[in-house]
Amino acid sequence: MIDHDALTQLLGASGIVDPALAQQVGILAGRFPMPVQRDLFLEIEFGDEAVPAGFGVGFPAGALDRFRALQHPFLTSALGQSLEAAFADDPFAADHREHLNLFGDPDPDWVEYDVSNDRIDATPFVFFRLPSRLRRLANAQEVRALCAILPGEAENGDFERLLNRIVALGPASPYRIGVARSRGAGWWRAIVTDLDREQVVVALEGLGASDYKGPLGPALRLYEQGMDRSGARFALSIDVLDDRITAVDVECPFLFRIANPEARAGPLSNYVREIADLGIVSGATAAWTRDNVVRDVRLPQGGASLKIMLHHLKFRLFGQPHLRTKAYLHLGLTSDPATVAVT
Structure with a gap:
């Protein structure tokens, strides 16, 4: 399992979270198997100060299916059972039984936990991969095929209309569908990526x-x-309740578009200075963002280390609170070889 003591100490040393929350994150993460420790994340919301709003882990693609096939003991733990209960809400379960859906992206399977008032909610928020044939939409017929199997009342609702406006300008890629029982029946979240600026604009104007x-x-x-790596420029995070879109956040810029992490500081510094001058973020938020673009946190006594990299920012551009800004930090824990346990 993950070395929770090391993660707790390293998070505390980073100064990103306070010691009490670092302890909670360490305890929760310590219940997960080691394969997720290179794909941890923290969601930070900016206001008067930078406040943690979420913590998550990423299982390598296919790992959960392998755990199920091998009857891995993690899935019989209380945490594993809570994840299995959440993944049982897969809106594409019937489709996966009918189609092989062999082709997917190599990204992890993400599990998120909300953080509020420095407390981690115990209910997992999970994201589902879409059927292979619906991962790239180019016309209204393909949009309708996706909406026919989405949760709630997606057909003929706000979400279908928004997707049709987007694909009228060019293809779009639904990335994940998120479901959380804690957010009530009929609520779900769609992440739609590989968008250009014009597609984002037409979606919001609509x-x-x-x-x-x-x-x-x-x-x-x-x-x-600075970009020298292929990938998304803009993505939309779309909250839906029944047939109505309640909020849309734009995710940008994606810092992984600059392949060398050490080369990201200059372009990002220019970016946050520009949006601070526009009044979109405060000077303190701009400084925090610059400070956390790439960091290596190590303990004085050596051993494990924590790689912290800013992955992207996220702005609420439809719904409330308007222009709410978040940062997503990718965390990679490197274990001290002397303390690694067999899992």
Whole structure:
């Protein structure tokens, strides 16, 4: 299992979370098997200060299926059973029984836990991979095929109309569908990626959003200045309740578009200075972002280390609170070889 003592100490030493929350994160993470320790994340929400809003882990693609096939003891633990209960809500379960769906992306299977008032909610929020044939949408017929199997009342609702506006300008890639029992019946979240700026604009304008262009132009300039790796430029995180879209966040810029982590600081510094000058974020938020673009945290006595990298920012551009800004930090724990246990 993950070395929870090392993670607790390293998070505390980072200063990103307070010692009490670092302890909670360490205890929770310590119940997960070691394969997830290179794909941990923290969600940080900015207000008067940077406040943790979520913690998550990523299982390597296919790992959970392998655990099930091998009857891995993790799945019989209380934590494993809570995850299995959450994954039982898969909206694509019937489709997977009918189709092989062999082709998917190599990204992890993400599990998230909300953090509020420095307490971690015990209910997992899980994301589901889409059927292979629906991972890239290019026309209204493909949009309708996806909406026909989504949760709630997606057909003929806000979400279908939004997707149709997007694909009228070019293809789009639904990345994951998130479901959380704690957020009530009929609620789900769609992540739609591989979008360009024009697709984001037409999606937001169709919802009647205003004052939304601020983060987009600076992100394009960051990509022009530094990007040297293929991948998404913009993604939309779309909250849906029954047939109604309640919130849309734009995710940008994606820092992994600059392959060398050490080369990200300059372009990011220019980006956050620009959005701070526009009043989108505060000077303190800009400074925090610059400080945490890439960090290696090590304990004085040596041993395990924690790699912290800013993955992307996220801005609420439709719904409330308007222009709420979050940062997603990717964490990779490297274990001290002397303390690694067999799992």
